[in-house]
Amino acid sequence: DQQVKQNSPSLSVQEGRISILNCDYTNSMFDYFLWYKKYPAEGPTFLISISSIKDKNEDGRFTVFLNKSAKHLSLHIVPSQPGDSAVYFCAASERKDLYNTDKLIFGTGTRLQVFP
Amino acid sequence: DTGVSQNPRHKITKRGQNVTFRCDPISEHNRLYWYRQTLGQGPEFLTYFQNEAQLEKSRLLSDRFSAERPKGSFSTLEIQRTEQGDSAMYLCATTGRADNEQFFGPGTRLTVL
Numbered sequence: 001d002q003q004v005k006q007n008s009p010s011l012s013v014q015e016g017r018i019s020i021l022n023c024d025y026t027n028s029m030f031d032y033f034l035w036y037k038k039y040p041a042e043g044p045t046f047l048i049s050i051s052s053i054k055d056k057n058e059d060g061r062f063t064v065f066l067n068k069s070a071k072h073l074s075l076h077i078v079p080s081q082p083g084d085s086a087v088y089f090c091a092a093s094e095r096k097d098l099y100n101t102d103k104l105i106f107g108t109g110t111r112l113q114v115f116p
Numbered sequence: 117d118t119g120v121s122q123n124p125r126h127k128i129t130k131r132g133q134n135v136t137f138r139c140d141p142i143s144e145h146n147r148l149y150w151y152r153q154t155l156g157q158g159p160e161f162l163t164y165f166q167n168e169a170q171l172e173k174s175r176l177l178s179d180r181f182s183a184e185r186p187k188g189s190f191s192t193l194e195i196q197r198t199e200q201g202d203s204a205m206y207l208c209a210t211t212g213r214a215d216n217e218q219f220f221g222p223g224t225r226l227t228v229l
Contacts, residue, residue, distance in 0.1 A: 004158075034217055036220075041222075041223075041225075042222055042223070043120070043122075043207055043209075043220035043221050043222045043223050044159065044207070044220045045220070046217040046218070046219065046220075049217055089158050089159070091158070101164045101171065101172045102147070102211075103149060103161040103164055103172065104149075104151075104159070104161065104209075104218060105161070106158030106159050106160070107158050108156065108157055108158050109157075109158055
């Protein structure tokens with residue numbers, strides 16, 4: 001049961017253009033969402049997050065949009081740079097699960113390639 | 117470097133051997149998580165500690181797996197009688213707050229021959 005889905009395994013974007021990465025979820029109890037970036041042989045690096053009480057959060061070139069009715073979120077990167085080339089993971093957590101764990105449920109990732 | 121550290125970074129072992137991994141959290145982070153990532157998948161939750169208490173274990177954590185966090189500082193993850201299916205990247209993450217991002221270590225890549 002894949003509660004967090006990233007249906008695009010890869011995305012290729014030209015430098016300077018916008019990159020849009022999408023994520024869908026099925027668990028209506030999720031109330032906190034995060035995006036992580038991962039290079040090969042490294043652990044995931046936190047990028048940006050959003051609480052379910054918001055529909056947009058912006059940090060520099062990165063903006064995350066949340067559509068709760070559609071159970072969909074997206075990450076926009078503008079402008080895209082070659083250094084953004086990596087695998088991007090969407091993750092979600094329930095604020096107060098049974099054990100107050102806040103464990104993250106990850107999607108399968110989208111490989112972004114930004115070419116010159 | 118004050119980030120999360122994990123040792124060893126790579127481990128190659130033969131099937132049936134025991135292995136132990138270590139995670140050193142960011143100081144003062146009282147919440148520690150172990151995840152496992154296999155090829156083509158996102159990280160999957162294994163277990164969670166708040167201070168020294170292990171509060172949740174995933175069904176992925178079979179009885180061959182055991183994790184500890186003595187004194188609420190570093191944590192160890194041991195796998196007994198390793199199987200080829202245990203080959204994966206084992207990631208540790210920590211946070212000091214209940215509703216914020218988790219900081220990941222570089223991971224330990226386990227290969228079981």
